[in-house]
Amino acid sequence: MENLYLTIVLAPLVGALIAGFLGGRIGRAGAHWVTTLGVGLSTILSLYVLKRFIFDDEAVFNGAVYTWLVSDGIRFEIGFLVDRLTAVMMAVVTFVSLMVHVYTIGYMADDEHNWPKGSLAGRNSYQRFFSYISLFTFAMLMLVMSNNFLQLFFGWEAVGLVSYLLIGFWSNRESAIFANMKAFLVNRVGDFGFILGIAAIAMYFGTMDYVEVFAMAPDLVDTQVALFGGVSLMTLICILLFIGAMGKSAQVPLHVWLPDSMEGPTPISALIHAATMVTAGIFMVARMSPLYELSEVALSFVLIIGATTALFMGLIGLVQNDIKRVVAYSTLSQLGYMVAALGASAYAAGIFHLMTHAFFKALLFLAAGSVIIALHHKQDIRSMGGLRRYMPITWLTALIGSLALIGFPGFSGFFSKDAIIEAVGASQIFGAGYAWLLLTVGVFVTALYSFRMYFLVFHGQPRMDEHARHHLHESPWVVTIPLILLAIPSIFIGWYAVEPLLFGGWFQDAILVVPERDTLAQVGAYYDDQWGFILHGIMMPPFYLAMGGLAVAAYVYWYLHRRNPNIDEELQRRAGPVARLLQNKYGFDDFNQRVFAGGSRILGQALWQTGDRRLIDEGLVNGSARTVGWLAARFRHIQTGFLYHYAIAMIVGLVVLLTIFVTF
Numbered sequence: 001m002e003n004l005y006l007t008i009v010l011a012p013l014v015g016a017l018i019a020g021f022l023g024g025r026i027g028r029a030g031a032h033w034v035t036t037l038g039v040g041l042s043t044i045l046s047l048y049v050l051k052r053f054i055f056d057d058e059a060v061f062n063g064a065v066y067t068w069l070v071s072d073g074i075r076f077e078i079g080f081l082v083d084r085l086t087a088v089m090m091a092v093v094t095f096v097s098l099m100v101h102v103y104t105i106g107y108m109a110d111d112e113h114n115w116p117k118g119s120l121a122g123r124n125s126y127q128r129f130f131s132y133i134s135l136f137t138f139a140m141l142m143l144v145m146s147n148n149f150l151q152l153f154f155g156w157e158a159v160g161l162v163s164y165l166l167i168g169f170w171s172n173r174e175s176a177i178f179a180n181m182k183a184f185l186v187n188r189v190g191d192f193g194f195i196l197g198i199a200a201i202a203m204y205f206g207t208m209d210y211v212e213v214f215a216m217a218p219d220l221v222d223t224q225v226a227l228f229g230g231v232s233l234m235t236l237i238c239i240l241l242f243i244g245a246m247g248k249s250a251q252v253p254l255h256v257w258l259p260d261s262m263e264g265p266t267p268i269s270a271l272i273h274a275a276t277m278v279t280a281g282i283f284m285v286a287r288m289s290p291l292y293e294l295s296e297v298a299l300s301f302v303l304i305i306g307a308t309t310a311l312f313m314g315l316i317g318l319v320q321n322d323i324k325r326v327v328a329y330s331t332l333s334q335l336g337y338m339v340a341a342l343g344a345s346a347y348a349a350g351i352f353h354l355m356t357h358a359f360f361k362a363l364l365f366l367a368a369g370s371v372i373i374a375l376h377h378k379q380d381i382r383s384m385g386g387l388r389r390y391m392p393i394t395w396l397t398a399l400i401g402s403l404a405l406i407g408f409p410g411f412s413g414f415f416s417k418d419a420i421i422e423a424v425g426a427s428q429i430f431g432a433g434y435a436w437l438l439l440t441v442g443v444f445v446t447a448l449y450s451f452r453m454y455f456l457v458f459h460g461q462p463r464m465d466e467h468a469r470h471h472l473h474e475s476p477w478v479v480t481i482p483l484i485l486l487a488i489p490s491i492f493i494g495w496y497a498v499e500p501l502l503f504g505g506w507f508q509d510a511i512l513v514v515p516e517r518d519t520l521a522q523v524g525a526y527y528d529d530q531w532g533f534i535l536h537g538i539m540m541p542p543f544y545l546a547m548g549g550l551a552v553a554a555y556v557y558w559y560l561h562r563r564n565p566n567i568d569e570e571l572q573r574r575a576g577p578v579a580r581l582l583q584n585k586y587g588f589d590d591f592n593q594r595v596f597a598g599g600s601r602i603l604g605q606a607l608w609q610t611g612d613r614r615l616i617d618e619g620l621v622n623g624s625a626r627t628v629g630w631l632a633a634r635f636r637h638i639q640t641g642f643l644y645h646y647a648i649a650m651i652v653g654l655v656v657l658l659t660i661f662v663t664f
Contacts, residue, residue, distance in 0.1 A: 011038040016134035023127025031127035035134040036101040043094040050091045081147030085510035089144040097137040099482035104267040106478035136162040140276045148208040166268040167261045176263040183257035190247015197240030214290040238298035245281025252309045262324040266369030270362040273331045282338045286347040290512040300430040303343025307435035310336030311442040317449035319582045323368045326453045345517040346423035352501045353416035360404035363486040367398040370475040386462035390472040397483040404490040406447040415494035418537045423519040443542040447549025455557040
């Protein structure tokens with residue numbers, strides 16, 4: 001199996017290298033064929049691996065394929081840990097990536113129009129984009145298949161690097177450059193905590209291997225670190241690792257990079273924000289469950305951060321007018337649900353929602369991209385409307401994605417989101433009541449912003465200009481086929497996966513939960529079958545809140561909007577300071593710009609003026625030259641050119657030396 005796993009990882013890398021270095025020779029068709037075939041091969045093999053775990057009871061693979069170095073007894077290796085958790089992640093990552101590759105053929109077909117004429121950066125941009133997204137898939141596979149912290153960190157940083165390249169892909173746009181720099185810097189903040197956590201593991205455990213660390217962890221549970229008056233080693237490690245997850249998975253307050261990353265082409269929005277980069281933190285915490293279960297403090301921290309992100313980021317989606325930014329804030333909110341599940345020790349529910357979310361959120365992003373193509377890259381939902389009659393496939397698939405997102409009964413999101421809310425409600429750790437309240441209210445908010453966008457885009461009277469309306473038509477098959485293929489699991493995957501993933505012990509030893517915190521076991525006590533789960537769910541508050549949000553959205557943005565097209569602006573105007581607070585995104589961006597960015601510029605200015613100019617230039621460089629000149633001006637008077645002056649100096653010197661010799 002080792003060769004099979006190597007093929008899964010290396011196939012996208014080979015495609016990326018060929019498209020990247022030989023793109024000018026193989027052309028556009030060659031680039032998209034070689035990368036799509038590479039990712040397609042990885043997808044087929046990943047689904048085969050998943051099939052073996054489902055039907056053939058495949059044994060867990062844990063082995064090193066390459067030893068980089070051994071230092072002070074610590075082995076730094078490249079290796080794979082492929083278990084049931086890994087198998088699910090591999091299948092999700094490769095399938096969504098394959099859909100994005102196919103979709104990109106249509107979306108980026110006219111990319112030359114996005115570059116100035118004669119731009120060197122625009123030359124072979126199509127091939128370069130395919131190289132980047134294929135390289136991204138390789139990096140994500142390295143991350144989820146790793147069996148040690150070294151390789152985990154490699155994949156962690158590699159997806160960050162490629163996301164930087166993708167977000168700023170249209171480098172001729174100042175907003176794109178600002179967005180990718182913002183993503184890079186914010187992720188560096190999280191990654192600093194992440195690498196400190198790995199360093200603490202290396203220091204106290206003396207190994208980078210997951211299995212060895214997990215086996216040793218119970219023996220170090222009482223170890224204290226002399227920090228802040230003494231803190232548990234497990235708590236410190238888990239919180240530091242989670243800070244890294246806060247950056248990658250965009251949790252408050254390290255969430256600010258994700259909405260701005262919409263400046264990149266739409267396919268990377270689906271790739272980064274659906275199944276790959278932003279879910280890396282979710283996967284990492286689930287993989288580290290044997291460590292997190294040893295620290296209730298860390299779990300409470302995770303739970304509170306996740307719930308806070310889920311509600312308050314969803315509220316911002318209510319006032320967004322850019323179609324991609326609405327979906328982006330939806331991603332932030334849903335990531336909060338996943339993180340809250342992890343904090344409640346419902347790791348399986350978090351991974352289940354990760355999987356369902358990957359399908360319906362990729363579907364929503366790609367449907368948004370289909371709309372953007374049809375409207376010649378216009379993204380303001382206030383200038384859309386009535387697209388249902390022109391784009392029936394996009395309309396239907398967007399409806400499916402929206403219903404899955406709000407947790408409509410029977411759709412995939414219903415099973416995973418309800419399981420999370422139930423599990424958090426069953427949790428007894430600190431912050432569980434606060435988290436349950438926020439997650440429950442968040443269901444109403446999710447339905448409201450989702451169908452606000454849906455009705456404003458696809459229903460009502462067309463509000464685009466006459467030229468755009470005249471050219472409206474459904475997107476080509478390379479765009480609509482991925483939409484259809486993603487819509488299928490958005491409807492059905494929950495029916496098949498809810499029982500084994502949540503209540504059937506699918507993850508076995510891949511995820512560890514101590515019995516007293518096994519909230520999913522409490523939820524499972526009331527589980528009979530899928531229909532029973534649905535009947536139970538429709539009697540709970542989240543269902544009525546979701547239907548309430550849908551009803552309000554339909555009344556305001558479908559019924560009233562037909563009579564008053566300005567009702568959305570009027571409602572925001574009436575909301576006054578609340579709307580302004582949401583439009584300003586709670587002031588996070590302003591604070592970061594003024595305090596961190598502004599403070600850094602002030603510090604840099606001070607170091608430049610004081611350190612560089614005055615101390616180094618004027619003090620050391622010019623100052624040393626002036627000192628030498630001053631000394632030279634004084635000492636040159638000694639050089640008179642008269643022999644008797646030199647003879648006297650020699651005699652005086654000799655007398656001084658003799659005096660010293662005799663005295664001492």
